[in-house]
Amino acid sequence: MQVRQRRVLGVDPGLTRCGVGVVEGVPGRPCVMVDYTVIGSDPDADLADRLLHLDRNLAELIARHQPESVAVERVFSQHNVRTVMGTAQAAAVAVLAAARAGLPVRTYTPSEVKAAVTGSGQADKKQVTTMVTRLLRLDAPPRPADAADALALAICHIWRGGTRDRLSEAIRSAKGRQ
Amino acid sequence: MQVRQRRVLGVDPGLTRCGVGVVEGVPGRPCVMVDYTVIGSDPDADLADRLLHLDRNLAELIARHQPESVAVERVFSQHNVRTVMGTAQAAAVAVLAAARAGLPVRTYTPSEVKAAVTGSGQADKKQVTTMVTRLLRLDAPPRPADAADALALAICHIWRGGTRDRLSEAIRSAKGRQ
Numbered sequence: 001m002q003v004r005q006r007r008v009l010g011v012d013p014g015l016t017r018c019g020v021g022v023v024e025g026v027p028g029r030p031c032v033m034v035d036y037t038v039i040g041s042d043p044d045a046d047l048a049d050r051l052l053h054l055d056r057n058l059a060e061l062i063a064r065h066q067p068e069s070v071a072v073e074r075v076f077s078q079h080n081v082r083t084v085m086g087t088a089q090a091a092a093v094a095v096l097a098a099a100r101a102g103l104p105v106r107t108y109t110p111s112e113v114k115a116a117v118t119g120s121g122q123a124d125k126k127q128v129t130t131m132v133t134r135l136l137r138l139d140a141p142p143r144p145a146d147a148a149d150a151l152a153l154a155i156c157h158i159w160r161g162g163t164r165d166r167l168s169e170a171i172r173s174a175k176g177r178q
Numbered sequence: 179m180q181v182r183q184r185r186v187l188g189v190d191p192g193l194t195r196c197g198v199g200v201v202e203g204v205p206g207r208p209c210v211m212v213d214y215t216v217i218g219s220d221p222d223a224d225l226a227d228r229l230l231h232l233d234r235n236l237a238e239l240i241a242r243h244q245p246e247s248v249a250v251e252r253v254f255s256q257h258n259v260r261t262v263m264g265t266a267q268a269a270a271v272a273v274l275a276a277a278r279a280g281l282p283v284r285t286y287t288p289s290e291v292k293a294a295v296t297g298s299g300q301a302d303k304k305q306v307t308t309m310v311t312r313l314l315r316l317d318a319p320p321r322p323a324d325a326a327d328a329l330a331l332a333i334c335h336i337w338r339g340g341t342r343d344r345l346s347e348a349i350r351s352a353k354g355r356q
């Protein structure tokens with residue numbers, strides 16, 4: 001059976017450093033790395049300028065790579081409150097950029113992403129980077145780590161999306177048989 | 179001396195209820211209410227849809243009222259963490275909407291706003307509503323309270339902006355005399 005390739009743009013949100021990774025693949029098979037980058041902004045700059053810079057760069061990456069969906073790391077409330085606000089704002093910009101481009105957006109918790117690429121929701125950053133390097137068959141680990149996390153999100157979305165699609169397909173065909 | 183009228187759009191950010199108030203005036207004099215509204219979204223709806231709804235409504239209000247600047251309430255880390263994330267995301271959308279429209283954005287803490295309209299940074303919501311109603315010479319208090327807070331932000335910005343402008347003017351003329 002020929003399975004259609006999916007192209008996913010993953011975002012590891014952050015105001016100072018926002019990781020972006022673009023991956024192509026099909027559920028359950030090794031994926032291919034298309035691009036990765038980190039969008040940075042000066043912590044001393046004006047909030048409006050920082051959000052605008054992030055928005056423009058994300059919109060440009062979406063336009064350039066034409067992903068069919070976007071995966072964003074879900075911001076957690078148990079984190080340090082000061083950090084979480086910047087992360088929440090960067091995540092909002094990412095989700096909005098995808099929505100404005102008409103793309104479906106899915107959010108994943110850090111443990112869902114870790115479990116998808118390492119088999120354990122408790123894996124550390126190093127393990128995630130190692131597995132991303134291996135799964136995408138890269139010559140060297142993606143640097144910085146924010147980029148590796150964004151690539152892991154995209155891989156997670158391709159694989160989990162496959163599971164969801166197979167479920168919907170099974171439900172549809174079961175209903176068809178009724 | 180003829181002082182130019184300023185039109186300011188104030189935003190009291192919230193994902194479920196986002197207050198917006200448009201006010202016109204000059205520093206130190208009573209302001210005039212132009213419009214106020216609350217942009218609501220369903221807490222059970224998808225985050226992408228909620229952010230997009232807020233973004234579109236804010237962009238539409240900015241286009242309709244053509245403010246020369248935007249004032250947004252600054253999100254505070256000491257609040258409840260769960261609430262603060264939605265508020266931070268709504269604030270990010272508001273700041274971004276203003277920046278994308280090329281407008282300057284200023285953020286104010288809740289106590290700065292309270293102090294500006296009631297004289298006390300510890301004033302309660304009722305007192306803010308009472309003073310907004312009085313300062314804008316409205317027949318009835320603006321409802322709901324989110325709208326009153328947004329109008330208070332706009333008033334605060336007009337008045338404090340005036341102080342800042344006079345300070346910059348004084349600095350400029352002092353430098354000119356050197």
